[in-house]
Amino acid sequence: xxxxxxxxxxxxxxxxxxxxxGTVALTHxxxxxxxxxxxxQQLAEQLQQVLDAHHYDNQLYKDCVVITDERxxxxxxxxxxxxxxxxxxxxxxxxxxTPSGYSGDINLLTAVFANGEIAGVxxxxxxxxxxxGDKVEVKKSDWITLFKGQNVxxxxxxxxxxxxxxxxxxxxxxxxxxPRAVVGSVKQAVLFAQAEFDNLFAAxxxxxxxx
Amino acid sequence: MxxxxxxxxxxxWANNPALVQLLGLCPLxxxxxxxxxxxxxxxxxxxxxxxxxxxxxxxxxxVPKDIRIPVFVMIIAGFVTIVQLMMNAYTFGLYQSLGxxxxxxxxxxxxxxxxxxxxxxxxxxxxxxDGLMMGLGFMLVLVVxxxxxxxxxxxxxxxxxxxxxxxxxAALRIEVFSFDNQFLLAILPPGAFLGLGLLIAAKNVIxxxxxSKQVVTPEAEKGPRARVTSLT
Numbered sequence: 001x002x003x004x005x006x007x008x009x010x011x012x013x014x015x016x017x018x019x020x021x022g023t024v025a026l027t028h029x030x031x032x033x034x035x036x037x038x039x040x041q042q043l044a045e046q047l048q049q050v051l052d053a054h055h056y057d058n059q060l061y062k063d064c065v066v067i068t069d070e071r072x073x074x075x076x077x078x079x080x081x082x083x084x085x086x087x088x089x090x091x092x093x094x095x096x097x098t099p100s101g102y103s104g105d106i107n108l109l110t111a112v113f114a115n116g117e118i119a120g121v122x123x124x125x126x127x128x129x130x131x132x133g134d135k136v137e138v139k140k141s142d143w144i145t146l147f148k149g150q151n152v153x154x155x156x157x158x159x160x161x162x163x164x165x166x167x168x169x170x171x172x173x174x175x176x177x178x179p180r181a182v183v184g185s186v187k188q189a190v191l192f193a194q195a196e197f198d199n200l201f202a203a204x205x206x207x208x209x210x211x
Numbered sequence: 212m213x214x215x216x217x218x219x220x221x222x223x224w225a226n227n228p229a230l231v232q233l234l235g236l237c238p239l240x241x242x243x244x245x246x247x248x249x250x251x252x253x254x255x256x257x258x259x260x261x262x263x264x265x266x267x268x269x270x271x272x273x274v275p276k277d278i279r280i281p282v283f284v285m286i287i288a289g290f291v292t293i294v295q296l297m298m299n300a301y302t303f304g305l306y307q308s309l310g311x312x313x314x315x316x317x318x319x320x321x322x323x324x325x326x327x328x329x330x331x332x333x334x335x336x337x338x339x340x341d342g343l344m345m346g347l348g349f350m351l352v353l354v355v356x357x358x359x360x361x362x363x364x365x366x367x368x369x370x371x372x373x374x375x376x377x378x379x380x381a382a383l384r385i386e387v388f389s390f391d392n393q394f395l396l397a398i399l400p401p402g403a404f405l406g407l408g409l410l411i412a413a414k415n416v417i418x419x420x421x422x423s424k425q426v427v428t429p430e431a432e433k434g435p436r437a438r439v440t441s442l443t
Binding site for chain 1: 270299399
């Protein structure tokens with residue numbers, strides 16, 4: 001009696017599991033291509049914001065290295081895209097993370113030219129306080145564009161701090177921690193790029209297979 | 212016919228999932244910082260609710276009582292995943308701004324509540340209608356709360372509507388007033404609690420007023436009869 005109802009219920013559950021999984025799998029296969037396209041488009045937009053696509057002649061998402069380095073933040077496996085011009089190394093676009101924001105990680109994207117100059121910086125993801133710390137977002141304020149064209153002259157470059165700490169970057173009213181974290185993280189990333197520029201271009205391409 | 216009317220009234224007002232049942236508060240409070248987010252999550256919940264109600268109602272005679280809950284959960288999870296994939300593919304920007312709250316629709320008790328309390332005992336058309344009304348009621352509260360918070364918090368309405376509706380909707384954005392510093396309380400979660408509290412209070416005030424009016428009318432009729440008896 002118990003055994004038969006168990007088999008029956010088990011069979012019904014299995015049938016439902018198969019049907020729902022099947023439907024989900026079907027939807028997934030129907031939307032997968034479009035989702036990938038959207039993600040690629042978003043990546044292209046992000047990359048375009050930090051490094052103008054007219055200035056290099058390879059496809060960035062097809063040429064990258066994946067690096068774990070403390071200077072790019074405490075999270076492992078940051079992606080670095082490599083831009084070439086006339087087959088010569090032109091610029092690096094690095095993803096990096098800082099945990100020193102006001103709440104949660106701040107994810108950044110920084111592009112650095114071969115001469116160590118910054119091509120552009122953007123915050124790609126953050127959870128800072130709306131109205132205060134979120135001014136690091138380019139949508140809310142143009143503060144982040146101030147990095148463009150800057151250079152870091154070594155570890156003890158005193159300009160690389162917020163004004164409150166004696167540097168050249170404005171903090172926001174009511175929010176010093178967020179810009180301080182961003183400035184510090186960008187500085188470390190740029191130093192990393194300057195030190196490892198040639199090594200990074202010599203490393204094998206991890207994104208070769210990308211479509 | 213009267214049943215349809217009752218379902219409409221229950222979903223939108225008398226048994227509204229957000230204002231009366233107080234279900235699904237986590238997404239309700241977390242994503243209502245703008246109308247666009249509220250509308251996006253409202254629509255997603257509505258789709259899942261109608262879909263799960265219809266499916267649960269179709270299979271209600273084949274599912275034994277003992278295993279109905281896992282079956283319902285599977286159906287709901289399936290629908291949520293499908294909606295999530297669809298949003299990821301077609302409304303990418305909104306998908307990113309709603310983040311974790313789309314998969315969390317699975318845990319919205321309003322959905323499994325309707326499956327268990329209504330769809331598992333009623334016919335398919337009625338269940339579909341119930342899902343539609345409950346979903347609309349939920350969405351309505353989300354949108355009203357989103358409008359309140361967006362207006363007070365950043366002085367705009369329909370900010371970022373193009374994420375949900377396509378590029379043409381960027382023109383919908385209305386800047387009602389602008390200020391140098393945003394009113395943070397409205398945007399942060401505590402503002403959502405206060406806003407929802409005010410909405411529930413407003414609903415209760417309206418209900419009390421309706422009730423007090425209904426009590427007054429029969430008394431007026433009784434009046435003359437009472438006098439007649441006192442004369443004899």
